[in-house]
Structure formats: structure tokens, C-alpha cells
Amino acid sequence: DDGSDEARCDKVFLEEKYDKSIPPEVSDNDPLDPQFYSSDINTAIEILDVTDVDQRTKTFSVFIQLDMEWRDNNIQFAYLKDNFYDNDINDTMRARLWLPLYDFAFLETIETIFKRLVVKRESEPQLSADIDNLHPIGWYQIESLFGLQFLFFPEIYEGSKNSLKIEFFLRAKFLCNFQNIDEKYPFGVDRCNFYIYLKDNQNGVVNFKLRKNLTNFGPETVSAFRIDGWEATESHFAVKEYLKAISVVVTLRLRFFSIFMVTYLPSILMNVINQATNYISGMSFLSQNKRD
16 A cells, blocks of 8 residues: 555645634635635534424424534645535534534533534536645655656645534524413423524624525324424524524424313313213112112
8 A cells, every 4th residue: 555545535735824723714706916805604403303393392403403604714625526415524624623512592402413514516626736835735756666756736625615514413492481372281382492603702703604495304193293394594592682593493283183182181080080980870870769
């Protein structure tokens, strides 16, 4: 093994001034007078499953896929493939990069099932002869061929034109008041919500945006509820309005058949049994009196 394959595996190359504590920015790529802007953090949310809705504990549990994409002017990429899942970033490089730090409001518990960071090829490459900055991909030595040193010019993709994409698969439990806001129990509608926002200094210096409408792959009914729909919107955290956030709302409606079976049917049966018991007791008393 001459090591040439490993030399070509690195996909991310950082500018000398790169600082992972500084949020990313992008430029308009004007060669004479470039203008720099805060990067957009384009976010997508998919509801994969709703596993529980519990009025007793006032919680609901969901399985979520959360995706965030952004561009960074201080990064370059090499050897990108069309399928971005083939452009996976390893843990060593990931630890050197700025990554969005998010949190949820109205969260009770959360578990990260899986996460990955990839690069999306979104532009054509350009050839680079900047060998010093791109070492070790700018040149490498093949010992098996008489110790000769081979020079090649790699295809480079600019970070301002190609996105980093991080995916999270999460299992989370959120709080909900269950107040039947529209109608009286048991025919009311409840709306439970949570917020996603960026933490610390990230919230004010990058643009936290919703990339597309929320996608729902979850069930239509859970426990005693029918799920009427999900909605995600760009918003501000209600308690602290200066925090940019994405609001996620689920509309829940009690299933009358479920309520009937759990609440009303037992009462009806108990009344029937009591009336039948009283009737049988009364008939037995009359029969006993007639014999006497």
C-alpha cells in the first residue's frame, strides 16, 4: 500500500485564519470588491413517528429528523461526489469545524440516535495549483515507482458555493398543556408546540431559516388522539422575543370513539349492571313475599 488513496481521502481544507468559534460567512464572489454576509442556516424538519401522547403527564413523544445546511467562505473541498452521502466528514475533521449548536424549548428529554456531517456538491469544480495550501493533496510520493514524486492539480470546490449538511435523528419528549382551546371536552382541539433555536452567540449572527415545509411521516392517530396536522414556521421564542427560532405546532383532536370506550362505556355498563341488580333484587323480594 503506497498511501496514495489515503492522501486523496481528505475532503475539507481550512483557510489559515479559520476559527471554529466564529460563525461562517459567505461572499458574493466578486473578485474586485467582494461583499461578505452572514451565512444562512437552512433547516428542514421531518416528523418520522409520534410514539406517545399522554394527557396525564402532559407530554408527547416524537422521533424527528433535523437537517441543517450552510456555506462557509473559509472552507474548500476536494474530490466531491454527486451523491453527498459519499462525501462524509470524519470525526477528526468535524471537531475542527464550526457547527450549529441548537436547543429546544419545552423539552423534557432527548436522545440523539444518529448524526452525520456531509458535503453537498452544488457547483462545478475549479483546478487549483495552490500546492502549498492544499498539501498533502497537491502532491504526493509513490515509493513503488522508483521514488519519483508526482504532481497533480486537484479539483477544488469553494465553500461559498457548496454546502455542509448535518443530519440529526432524535427521539424527544416535549411538554404540552392540553387545554382544549376551541371546544369543550371531549370534543376540543389541542395544539402542542415546541421551538428550535440556535444557542449562545450563534443566534444573532447567522440567519436561522426554514428551508422547506415540515414533512410528516408520522401516524394519523396516537393513543386517544387524532393528529390533524403539523406546521413549522420561522418565528421568535415567545418568552424571549430576541431569540430567532423555528416554531413547530401539532394539532391534536380527541377521538370520540376512544373517549366513549374509555370514559362513557364503563359508566353506562356500571349503570346497567346496577339497574339489573336492583331489578333482580326487587323481583326476588316479591317472589319471597308471595311464597310467604
